[in-house]
Every structure is written in structure tokens, then in C-alpha cells.
Amino acid sequence: MLCARLPAIPRQPSRSPILLQPSIPRRPLLALALLAAGLLTAPLLRAQEAASAPAPAQAASPAAANPAAAKKKHSATARKAPKAKAAKPTRHAKGGTAPGSADARAPALGQTAAVLAFAAEHAASLNQTPEQIAALLAQARILPSVQRLIMPTPAGTAKDWMAYRDRFVEPRRLQAGLAFWEANAEALARAEESYGVPAEIVLGIIGVETFYGRIMGGFRILDALATLSFDFPTGRSDRSPFFREELHQFLLLSQRDGLDPLALKGSYAGAMGLGQFMPGSWMRHAVDFDGDGHADLINSPADAIGSVANFLAQHGWQRALPTDYTVAAPAGTAERAQLLAPDVRPTFTPAQMQALGARLSEGGQEHTGKLALIELQMGDAAPVYVAGTDNFFALTRYNQSAYYAMAVISLGRKLGQMRRAGIE
Numbered sequence: 078m079l080c081a082r083l084p085a086i087p088r089q090p091s092r093s094p095i096l097l098q099p100s101i102p103r104r105p106l107l108a109l110a111l112l113a114a115g116l117l118t119a120p121l122l123r124a125q126e127a128a129s130a131p132a133p134a135q136a137a138s139p140a141a142a143n144p145a146a147a148k149k150k151h152s153a154t155a156r157k158a159p160k161a162k163a164a165k166p167t168r169h170a171k172g173g174t175a176p177g178s179a180d181a182r183a184p185a186l187g188q189t190a191a192v193l194a195f196a197a198e199h200a201a202s203l204n205q206t207p208e209q210i211a212a213l214l215a216q217a218r219i220l221p222s223v224q225r226l227i228m229p230t231p232a233g234t235a236k237d238w239m240a241y242r243d244r245f246v247e248p249r250r251l252q253a254g255l256a257f258w259e260a261n262a263e264a265l266a267r268a269e270e271s272y273g274v275p276a277e278i279v280l281g282i283i284g285v286e287t288f289y290g291r292i293m294g295g296f297r298i299l300d301a302l303a304t305l306s307f308d309f310p311t312g313r314s315d316r317s318p319f320f321r322e323e324l325h326q327f328l329l330l331s332q333r334d335g336l337d338p339l340a341l342k343g344s345y346a347g348a349m350g351l352g353q354f355m356p357g358s359w360m361r362h363a364v365d366f367d368g369d370g371h372a373d374l375i376n377s378p379a380d381a382i383g384s385v386a387n388f389l390a391q392h393g394w395q396r397a398l399p400t401d402y403t404v405a406a407p408a409g410t411a412e413r414a415q416l417l418a419p420d421v422r423p424t425f426t427p428a429q430m431q432a433l434g435a436r437l438s439e440g441g442q443e444h445t446g447k448l449a450l451i452e453l454q455m456g457d458a459a460p461v462y463v464a465g466t467d468n469f470f471a472l473t474r475y476n477q478s479a480y481y482a483m484a485v486i487s488l489g490r491k492l493g494q495m496r497r498a499g500i501e
């Protein structure tokens with residue numbers, strides 16, 4: 078989940094040609110894609126997020142955002158680390174990503190000028206000497222696979238919400254979700270009580286991010302963050318300042334919680350654990366929810382559940398507020414464009430939306446806050462729309478993509494239906 082860049086949500090989906098492409102033979106790829114999806118998605122998104130803007134805060138959950146990209150890679154050759162991971166769903170750290178042969182040959186970073194400057198800058202906050210910090214960073218490797226994965230997916234592919242949704246709302250992930258729910262029902266109920274975030278939403282996020290812990294990423298975090306901090310690839314907007322701060326947060330986290338910075342693994346963008354939190358999000362939003370005295374987002378499902386709920390609460394989630402309402406978009410192009418302009422940010426009252434020609438459900442008309450018109454493209458077919466609330470917007474703080482948010486909502490809803498129906 079989570080990372081920190083909020084900017085433009087809409088664009089991510091576009092980058093993800095993979096899932097979205099109608100022309101792609103999705104079914105054959107599905108088996109791989111499913112596995113991979115968990116990881117792939119997440120990492121991708123994060124990366125994208127990172128790429129896009131000033132990010133914020135959350136966990137880095139790139140997953141959804143870049144569905145297309147993820148798929149492509151797979152289908153193509155599939156050697157990207159994240160994918161590799163995906164394909165091999167192991168637990169935690171292992172699951173991962175096997176760095177490619179180029180990665181295996183990557184030399185240690187060494188004490189470059191940039192490393193020495195970073196060490197000097199952060200020595201005081203880390204309460205270490207610059208020499209100690211430089212000695213640690215010098216052991217990081219610059220990974221070619223990370224540099225590839227951070228790049229945006231080629232544009233031009235049609236977005237396809239249903240294809241994207243099918244990557245996540247599918248039998249195996251649903252079964253895993255029901256089992257996770259059963260195993261962690263107490264923590265999920267307590268998180269809802271404490272933070273107002275329904276179990277279905279937390280389950281949707283953890284399911285989309287990591288397939289309930291099956292795909293948490295196999296990149297060594299130190300390598301991933303050092304690569305993106307000190308050798309960010311050219312050809313896209315430079316996000317290295319963001320990653321240098323995440324590297325700083327990673328070192329602070331390791332020190333605070335007594336973690337081995339040379340051992341922690343996660344996504345190619347540096348996100349870790351069941352909810353794929355970036356280090357900064359872990360520092361700011363992780364909570365100890367199982368009472369053992371520290372927040373462990375990798376090994377403790379309860380801590381991950383509480384932390385995801387806390388993250389959303391800290392980003393505007395409101396108890397008992399729906400995420401979205403049914404809506405028919407205005408027929409007029411100009412009116413539709415006007416409503417879509419603010420993207421996922423709730424901007425219009427129900428009355429304003431209706432005045433522009435949108436037709437809200439009864440619940441939507443009675444909504445007391447503002448709404449956003451969310452467009453989900455369907456490949457060559459007509460797009461579908463929902464009216465997103467502040468809670469829909471909060472989900473995009475985890476990952477800045479309307480497609481991501483809708484996938485989380487859809488997965489959670491389906492799990493809720495199945496659990497209530499007693500489906501196993």
C-alpha cells in the first residue's frame with residue numbers, strides 16, 4: 078500500500094496497458110497474472126506513484142496503478158524482479174523477487190560522492206557518524222531491474238476497468254481473502270471499532286497489495302532505495318529526492334525498531350509488508366495492534382490490519398460513510414468534462430452534480446458532503462462511472478489511482494458477500 082505520492086490518479090491506469098488491453102489474451106496470462114498481480118500490481122503502482130508526484134504518504138502501493146505494466150512484463154519475459162516474486166508466492170521476504178542476472182552481477186555501490194553527501198547530511202538525525210552511514214550504504218547494490226521497473230509503462234493502451242478488476246476479484250484471491258478474514262476476524266473487527274474502517278476495506282487493500290501476504294516483494298530494500306536515490310534512471314521525472322528521504326526514513330526505522338537494514342525485503346520501490354508501506358509511512362502510521370510492544374507490518378497480520386486502518390483514518394476516512402454512489406454521467410461532453418476535471422477529489426455537491434446533468438442514486442442525492450465523478454474506462458466500450466466520496470478519495474491516498482481504489486472496494490465487497498453467504 079502505500080506510498081506517498083498523490084498526484085494524478087487518473088494517469089496511472091493509463092500506463093498500465095497490460096491488464097487493460099483488450100487485445101491482450103488475458104485468459105492465458107491469467108494464471109501468471111494472478112500470482113503476479115499481487116506483487117506486480119503493488120510494486121508498480123508505487124513506482125508510478127513515486128514517479129508522479131509529490132507524494133505523500135502512504136504506503137507505497139503501486140500495485141493497482143500500473144496494471145498494464147505489470148502484465149506486460151510478465152507476458153513479455155517476466156523477469157522483472159517484482160514479477161518474479163509474484164510468480165512465486167512465498168512468504169514474506171522470500172517470496173520474492175528474484176533479481177535478474179544483471180542484478181546478481183551488480184557491484185556494491187561503494188562510497189560515492191552522493192553516498193558521502195547523504196551520510197553527512199543525515200548523520201545527526203541518525204545519531205551515527207557519517208562514516209558509519211557511508212559504510213552501510215556502500216554495501217547497497219544498484220539494481221538494473223529496479224531501474225527498469227520504475228519507468229512508466231508505454232502510453233497509448235486503452236484502459237479496461239473490467240480486465241483490471243478481474244485480476245483481483247478472482248477465485249484464488251477471494252479464497253485467500255476469506256481465509257485471512259477468518260484467521261484475523263478479531264483484529265479486523267477491532268480495527269473497524271477503533272478507526273471506523275470496515276473489515277472489507279482493509280481486506281481489499283491487503284488483498285490487492287500482497288495477495289494476503291503471499292507476495293510482499295523480494296528486493297532488498299536497501300538496494301531498491303539506494304538505486305532510486307543515487308542512480309535514478311533518466312527518461313522520466315526525477316524522483317530521487319523522494320527516494321532519498323525514504324532511504325533516510327528506512328534507516329531511522331531500522332534503528333528505531335532494531336531491524337537489520339541489510340536483511341529487509343520488499344517491493345522494487347521500497348514498500349514492505351502485508352500492506353506495502355513505504356518506510357516513511359511505516360514510521361508515521363504503523364501501529365502495534367497485537368500488543369507485543371512494536372509494530373511489525375511484515376510478520377504480524379494484526380499490526381498490518383491496524384496500520385492500514387490507521388493510515389486511512391489519518392488520511393480522511395470517515396466512519397460510516399460510503400465510498401461511492403451509483404451515478405449516470407451527463408450526456409453533454411462539456412458538462413462531463415467539467416465534472417471530471419477535479420479527478421478523484423470530491424468537489425461537487427449532489428445538487429451541483431445534478432445541475433450539470435449527472436443523475437445520482439437516491440443515496441447519492443442525500444449525501445451531505447461533496448462528490449467526485451469517477452470515470453472508469455472499459456477499453457473500447459463505453460466507460461462506467463461512480464460518484465466517489467471523501468472515503469473513495471482516502472483510498473487514493475494509499476495509491477493514487479481510481480482504478481486501484483475501485484479494485485479495493487470491489488474485492489472487499491465480494492468478500493463481504495461471500496462471507497455473509499457462508500461461501501467457502
Ligand SMILES: [Ca+2]
Pocket residue numbers: 364365366367368369370371372373377380
Ligand atoms: Ca505488534
